Amino acid sequence: MPPGASAMDFFQLFVPDNVLKNMVVQTNMYAKKFQERFGSDGAWAEVTLTEMKAFLGYMISTSISHCESVLSIWSGGFYSNRSLALVMSQARFEKILKYFHVVAFRSSQTTHGLYKVQPFLDSLQNSFDSAFRPSQTQVLHEPLIDEDPVFIATCTERELRKRKKRKFSLWVRQCSSTGFIIQIYVHLKDGGGPDGLDALKNKPQLHSAVARSLCRNAAGKNYIIFTGPSITSLTLFEELEKQEIYCCGLLSSRKSDCTGLPLSMLTNPATPPARGQHRIKMKGNMSLICWYNKGHFRFLTNAYSPVQQGVIIRRKSGGIPCPLAVEAFAAHLSYICRYDDKYSK
Template sequence: MSDSADDSEDTNSDYISFVDSDSSDEEEDDIPVVQPLQPLEPCWSSVLESSETPPFLCEVGPSHSLGPADNEKQFFELIFDEKCVNTLTDGTNKYARETQERKGHDPVWYDCTTEEMRAYLGLLIIMGINKLPDYKLHWSKNKFLANSGFIEVMPVRRYEKLTQYLHCDSEDTDDPLCKVRPIMNLVSENILKSYKPRQHQTIDEGMIAYKGRHKAKQYIPSKPTRWGLKVWLRCDSISGFCHQLDIYLGRDQYSRGISVGQEVVLKLTESLEGKNFHVFYDSFFTSIALARSLLEKRIFSCGTIMRNRKGFPSDLKNLPRMNQGEYVTRQDGKLSATVWMDSRPVAILSTTASTVEMSANACRRLKDGTEISVPRPQSVGHYQAFFRGVDIFDQLRSKYSVGRPSKKWWKYVLHFLINTAIINTFLIMKESVNLPKKKYRQLDYRLALAKLLIGTFRTPPKTAARRQLSENSTTHKLIRLSCKRSYCKNCAKAVPKKRKDTSFGCGLCEVHLCGKQCFALFHNIEE
């Protein structure tokens, strides 16, 4: 073994290097070949020593200049700001122009504005609160279903056109998330700026509901949403505030050297390094290598672990049956492995807890209804107290969620980003100002936000839209209209009167005409 290896043992390093044994036969000037560093196995001990984590000294909580006089819309713009709305508006207008260049002029469409895009988002929020089986029912003539506010803001045809051309994609076609990358980057940057994370953070997977076709679509039977796109989340362990997200697009996006779970945690904790944060995750992510890697970066971790994982104490893998509340712990420096008996054995790997201290007892109810107090070690207590962050976020996300069914996968991701912005700004507002009423719910926040986003916007009269359209189209031309089939207006005036449905008509007049003869006759009549 080389001198470097001896030095590493003396300094209690986690790595050891091996030198080619034939190197001594070579010339003195030759440099020995060093093999890749191999991780040392942990030295588990049954002798437990007290270990404390250093104090957490970072500033936490909302980071903005808004006060009691500011409303829900201003808080929402902390994350979904003017740049996001402009990106949606410009992308929608651009996509509408490109589509018309490919498929022909759309006589119904005219460019949208930022005010109209905000109103459109406001209607989406209302649809998430007042769910109907078909979006058209919001504009229904049935007084028991119709929403007079929807009818007043914009006609259903305009809503359909905005939904049809809604876009925000980037020019980087090599990016699998190019359809939503601009909005995702803006929202992620604003989240990091608007809230300083607390000490306890949770990392787990969430699901964006989607049953269409996509190479990254996942099936997770243990989740409430079984089919969809998987997204990695880092959330506050107490409030559920989402600090960071990363959409899973398949195994190919990760390196082959380490596990997916380890790489995900390292990526989501890059901004937490050197600040004594505590991170909690489940057995999918937990490994000895990950705990050590985080500890080197002054990030303390805690998570359940499968007992067959490499490096886990061998004497804890096949323990005899224990009574409820009993546990066995092994320690290697700040790293501890514990098997605690609840209704079944629970294995915990932790660097956040002391091995000699206990948490408050857990209460358990027996089959006959009596309650018992079950002792639990500190690592189990920490995990049970701080692992629910992502679950809390998912619970908030499941209520009044924005979005209608679509064939486009990226629209589900866009709706997820809008929901994330709403939930985060709702939590920021709750912590920042005196709320309008004592019990201020997410429902109250969404209703107020939708009303403020819509504001005084009303779709301009049809004549104004046609006037804007005529600036681009100055000649009468027989084309396939993008609107629904209707009867030929010239045939309807003929004697005897007849009806003939068609998809063609004059693009300038927006009138259905069944052919060249009717087209010529109709315009001669008009002149």
Template sequence: RWMDGQKNSKSTEKLKFKPKRAPGVQPPLNSQVSTPGEMFSHFFDEKVLKLLCNNSNKYAVRNHRSGRNFAWSEITIEEMKKYLGLLLYMALLELPKVSDFWRKNTIFYVPFPSTVMSRNRFRVISSNLHISDPAEDALNDQRKGTGEHDRLHRVRPLLEIMRNRCMAFYHPKQHLSVDERMVATKARIGLKQYMKAKPTKWGLKFFVLADVNGYTVDFSLYQGKSTVSSGNGLSYDVVTSLVNKDYLGSGYVIYCDNFYTSPLLFRYLGQQGFGACGTYRQGRVGVPTTTENALNRGSPRGSIRWIREHDLLFVKWMDTREVSICTNVHPVYKGETVLRWQKTEDGKRQKLPVPRPTAVGEYNKFMGGVDTSDQMLATHSTKRRTKRWPVTVFQHFLDIAVTNSFILHKELCASRHQKPKTRQQFQEEVAASLLGVSLHSMSEHHPSEDHFPVATSQKQEKAQRASMGRRQCTVCKRSTPWQCEVCRVGLCVQLERNCFRAFPGIKS
């Protein structure tokens, strides 16, 4: 029978907090003062860079053999760092198109990117960027329609590395949330999902476990109906796979919405030593169906009803509409109130205190971890439109690495009573570190001091250099054997015309 929560406030004893590791930033990051670039490098370390370089080089060779025509030289680790640095740099400036960063002869000219690499080189790296081994891709494609086929094979290597990195460098605090995250893509693939209630309605669906501060603790990319399941439903399988007792320990409280909440799941989490709290759907299997003494449309605002079934507490509360919540860790009501606009007896409207169940207040406080994470990921995101879904996933992982690094920075600063950098300042320093330049190097000298005319080609014999390997002058459009050493654009250096001096990128 539904009981009146204002008269019955029997509480359950909270689970004791026993994490497997001390919560917060983990060694070695918490034992030394690290720059933003060093913190980011723990996520995108040499192992990740080698993976990207090796597989991208193999993919480019395969594309060449298939008949695609483009100039290619193997990507090195240093060049991959600069490529990543440019992605972060572009995310901060947010110009409409990638080509806008290499525009010339315009008031919107941005001088720095061309000093790092040419536009064509950036484009060819982007078009050949690959996460998995192309030879293994071909073998996996042959397994389509069988149980051995892996739909996530093209992103699997980086996906597993990023999951391990996220869990290794930070141990979450007591309250965690599980929710979906949509990453927009226009790729025509079966992995794409639709979620009506999300701001991004079409895209790749990630299931995410996040801390209250927005740190992405763990995640999984939904690949459609699975042949390997527990038989208890998708929501059950998602939560049990993300909430790992071997990693977390016990004593954590997991918050989720009505897609995941079920008595079966909450009892399982309780047996594993976890608290659980979430809104629920009335028709769910195991949810009490009795209507005796239940809420109805005529129930006054602030009315509380509850049913206890063994270790689970089902609470209903009347706010502007009925709110249903299930918990195995919170009491019914400890005296909390919330202000709501209501009409008084004389017809005036004023804010009055309304009783609120303890579980509702805790749910509102701690459920937003994934939403906070999504907001932070969208800030200065590296995402660019592409038809290749593995590149979309790569860009998302790059955003996770920067965001998680920034949260680690804030946590360390808080523990040391220091003022943290802003998100923009942090990403600027990460980009400068990857690019191998000082953050303020462009303001220390005039651009013209580093720009010198050099021959367009050094491969021919000395007598042939003036006639072979010529390029079109970017100013006067004539043929020239000279180019700017830094900008890598053709420029005339003649007695009757000095296009080198006239070029906007050279002028101080």
């Protein structure tokens, strides 16, 4: 993009006007049908493209200011924003929110539970693919939906329980250099889906299938993918290697699919080794590393040579030696297990 590009230019690189115009059409269609069925709404006027941009801007602004509700903009309280409040009245915003739709009606052939948002997700994915060139190193992970500390602090216990029971999970393939998302996958926990993943109840099996879906456009590009324990498996890594996709993942006897891995590397010795010591087993390009640092950490990789050395936890007195794969994984730890540092157990 040119140096003088605005935030709106960047947004429209991924969400162009044709996508927004479709939201306008679908929202107005839904409002019309709704009023035909339930009675006229005298306060409603068809939404315009300009209003739709403002409406989405309000929604996005809540993630920037971390306020508990978009309505806080008009509240006059701590999260109020007079300059934003003047763009659209609260009454108009709430009216658009009432009727907002990406897809107003289900077609007779639609069975997928995401039919109301799938066209937008597909468009967004196409924009990612055409406008963004990611770095070689990437991560697969499941970001938390409720990361906002303000929401956690202000919601009731009942609201928090309801949030935890959401019926979907979001998975992403993310560029580790920029933090930008490359690929998205939404898994419905209930109901049928076009990929059949709803039938998979075993978590490692499900997560491996999700990983394959997230990497379907990555073949032949020599990407290095970092994974958490629920995804890491010998079968998956060997399958991706055939597509010239290389991996480095943390293993857990509790969360990982350890099929095909030597049992001797998955059990802890009676006497703990010194910090920084490690054992290695190799099969072709695949290395299984068991590294000790106040606990046993196991890594599976075909992206890094096990003989290459690295250093981790740098301190004034020096660092703890480790294979390069361990150092590389640690650099991506904030993406993979930001909220859980007990994956090794």
